[in-house]
Amino acid sequence: MAQTTLDDEDLFSEAASEMRADVESSLDQARESLPEPESFWDIDAENTLGLLNQLGSTLDVGDAAEHLRDAKKWYTMGEQADAFEDAGDLAAEIEALESLLGDIETAGEQASALSSTVPQIKAALEE
DSSP, rough: OOOOOOOOHHHHHHHHHHHHHHHHHHHHHHHHHSGGGGGGGGOOOOSHHHHHHHHEEEEEEETTTHHHHHHHHHHHHHHHOOOOOOHHHHHHHHHHHHHHHHHHHHHHHHHHHHHHHHHHHHHHHHO
């Protein structure tokens, strides 16, 4: 029975490749979890409140935030271990996705706030 020996450098290189693949996979999953762009324009509602409620639902980031968190976790570990030869592309993609998620979440909060404010304004005007 032959015994395979792997030196530390080979193991580290293999682990670094797997870590980068994990980061890339999590980023892919985060992008796939984002709302479809067409869903913002294909809203079918009979009134303003229905539109705001549907828009709020459309602006739900779903599992994208958790996938982005996983990507950042593995990226941070890889960076601190100095495992990546060139991770600028990963850092840029994480930053871009983080910004996009922030924008979507902010828009969702605004839609939610409007969906509670609009009925109050309507009721006040009717009084």
